[in-house]
Amino acid sequence: MRLICPWATLFCAVAGWNHASSSMAANALSAITVTTRTTIPDQSPKDVQDFLASPGNWPKIVSTSMGVESEQNDVDKPLPVGGTVDELFGLPPILPLYVSWTCTKNNNYRPPSSSANTKQQQNALGRLEFFSTKGLQGVAENCEMVFDIQQQQLQQQSSSSGTNVVLNMKYDPVSFLAVLAVPILTLDNTIALQFLLPAAMRDQPELDKFRNLMGSLYGVAGLAHLADCIVGDSQLLTMAGAPTFDMLPLVGQVYALLWCLMGPLSFAMTKLFGGKGFADMGLILYGLVEVVGAGLIDVFYGSGSLEASALLIMNPLLNAILVQAVVAGAWSYSANKVPDGVTP
Structure with missing residues (x-):
């Protein structure tokens, strides 16, 4: 998907943001986590996880994602654990930005038994993780996307069931740009998960x-x-x-x-x-x-x-x-x- 909204990156590039000076101060900052929740109606956890695990789908739900490339893997299929993909975003060719993601976990959701305790229910969650050590150069590093996926609970259901998705985006800021971009990133992720993802998964x-x-x-x-x-x-x-x-x-x-x-x-x-x-x-x-x-x-x-x-x-x-x-x-x-x- 993407780390920092490219509009903020472009603004700082045009304004002549001094990454060198801001990076020294940013080193004292702690890791940042942005959490987004949504429910995808009428979709099974497996279908949702397979959709999110396929990088070729990312540009469909994130307007700032311009494309993905992988020499070893088919981007239209779920990325295997250990597989890598390069995501292009920003404003190419004016401001092309790349982040290289590696899939570190892809565990499917397993419905827990009715008597399962809290730990067992947590282990039953479908989990999809992508990690980028380098992240976005000069802005953020050790970037992680973690999707927790599970069946919508019975007490939450209305006429039909769906799938709950929680996205935690984590990164270590290298520049204050990574801090300033948090509100924009939060809004961007909300639009992507709550509006574009349900629309993209529907035959439309x-x-x-x-x-x-x-x-x-x-x-x-x-x-x-x-x-x-x-x-x-x-x-x-x-x-x-x-x-x-x-x-x-x-x-x-x-x-x-x-x-x-x-x-x-x-x-x-x-x-x-x-x-x-x-x-x-x-x-x-x-x-x-x-x-x-x-x-x-x-x-x-x-x-x-x-x-x-x-x-x-x-x-x-x-x-x-x-x-x-x-x-x-x-x-x-x-x-x-x-x-x-x-x-x-």
Whole structure:
């Protein structure tokens, strides 16, 4: 999965973070543990453990995981004990980050007897462990991912059973970046386990269709916006309250071009690159750039204009946020929609 959120790493790299000085102070810090819990509905412990043990699935549930490589092992199958895999994350090719993981334990869950004591119940847990001695150079070392997996208890069950998963991520900080990244890492792990993992394990042709549709729409929209800015009348900009493209300051023109190019980039990440993480990241980046751009228009130029229908276009920032909320809602609906022919 990943150790430290690459957005924090990128920020420190751009800001010129002094790793040498911070590393000396970080040596006095104790190991850090980040714990995340979730329940995967309608999935057996074995299926969940096999899914998590297969590194090829990591980019499907962690948006910052860009891919995995292993010369000796099939990444689409559970990694054997002693097997290694290199995970690529960050912002390649600008900021490619690698962590080499070794599987150190893969014990399947064994249902305990009704009379089992606490120790026996603990031993019955499915456990999956990955370890990286070097970790992320200059940031963290002795990094460990530990998954405890067990059947959902009877008293917790509603209409169907599921699997409880507890993830403990541990590492020794080498830089204060590893400490500052804890809140971001906690949020990232929560999204991965509580939302993306259940969605990824479900047969979800509807979500794949939605990703492809939005990628195509964003791609066409980006090219249309580019043509409107360069050779057209900048209708979308003026409707939002901004001047035409040629009247924008240089920084505004650069951002407008970035916004236009995010459409084709989103399309490429959805269609051309492997892994669901790429597809979702493309949609997220497009929405982020659009919302920030709308916010800049709102700050510097105010609200949009009136259309012929006499309906006032909403504040551009609120409008952009509403659109992205609809997209997020549609993603969630598609992710949780039961496929045709499958009994919920």
